[in-house]
Amino acid sequence: MPRLHVTTKNNIGTAHVTVGTDGEQYSCAYSVNGRRIYSPVSEHVMVTITAPPSKPVIRLDQWTGVYVVGERVTITCSVTADDRDKNFHFYRGGQNLSLSQFTTKYDIGTARVTAGTDGEQYSCAYSASVNGRWIDSPLSEHVMVTITAPPSKPVIRLDQWTGVYVVGERVTITCSVTADDRDKNFHFYRGGQNLSLSQFTTKYDIGTARVTAGTDGEQYSCAYSVSGNGRWIDSPLSEHVVVTITDPLKTPVIYLDQATGVYAVGQTITMTCTVTGDNREKMFYFYKGHQQLPFNTSSRNTETFTFPNSGLSHSGQYRCQYRVTVRSRQFDSKQSQAITVAIEEKNPVALAAVVGSALGLILLLALLGVCVWRKGKKENMRETRNAVPSREQNNEHLTYADLILQTNPKGEDCQRDNSHAQSEEYTLYAAVKL
Structure with a gap:
């Protein structure tokens, strides 16, 4: 074994060596100055070599790192291929978090904190136990939490504020948001079931859904999601509106x-x-x-x-x-x-009677004129003969019928006219009765 570089201070000698092979044994002794008298060799100690803890990996449950104020943030610190006992440590801005905020299971430590200040940084490390010694790992990379404003509760409306529609009528539903210029996606629900995207459109801060009125009492609600650094954050659900269906009107x-x-x-x-x-x-x-x-x-x-x-x-x-x-x-x-x-303007039957009476009177007068004209002609012919029958001297006392017969004894000229005259006279009487 090579001679070690030893330093002595008071009654303690110190040797510094570099750990190399697992299982190496070390012992020591000392001598008194001036004499080469050595002490007995100490008990030996054995150096056990263990793998250094690797650098852990830290993650947020939201990979985008975006959270709403007050939202729960879950941070994990994980280690691979190290089955030694471990203790995990979490740090916020370089300050150690209390042990009550995280748990350890297998090769993963989990910390749960409440999102507060925008831009907070978190990191982690762990200690591995080897024969009673806890060996610290290097510090992980840090992750940063970004805080965004929570989406507000949207307002839902029907185009008919009464909520009353006829079966088959078009129902227009709007979902509106105020004072939020972030990118949005709107969601509509009927009875808790999501409506298909083909049924609605989005423009600025308003989402519009168009459905066909069907079942009475259907309930509609809406929500929206805002985009923050790649994360879509859902708003609270709106109040619901109810569609009332009434029977269509018939034609009177x-x-x-x-x-x-x-x-x-x-x-x-x-x-x-x-x-x-x-x-x-x-x-x-x-x-x-x-x-x-x-x-x-x-x-x-x-x-x-x-x-x-x-x-x-x-x-x-x-x-x-x-x-x-x-x-x-x-x-x-x-x-x-x-x-x-x-x-x-007048009764049609009475009008016809008056017209008929007038025509009958005109015909009767015409007939009488013809007969009188013929009678005068006959008298003129008789006067030329200078012979006047005694009976004709009393014509002024004859009736109208006798006058006609005298002027035309054979009845050849006026008999038919006389019959027509009587007929027209009867017609005139009947018309007046009507």
């Missing part, structure tokens, strides 16, 4: 009390608007052309509209419509098919 039917739709001036016009299979309270409206009439009333299934004294201005086409209010939202039905009202 309008009809008149007169099936023909023809009325005389002054006659009462009554039109009725009715709906079947819908017992909700309704507000009815009547229209002439495109103009709404100054009438509306509340009913459930049927409503009537009356003109007590009709005039020519009431002629035209009429329609009706109704409105239903569900939780403050108003729904208007389609307008009914049109009905046509016609107003006549």
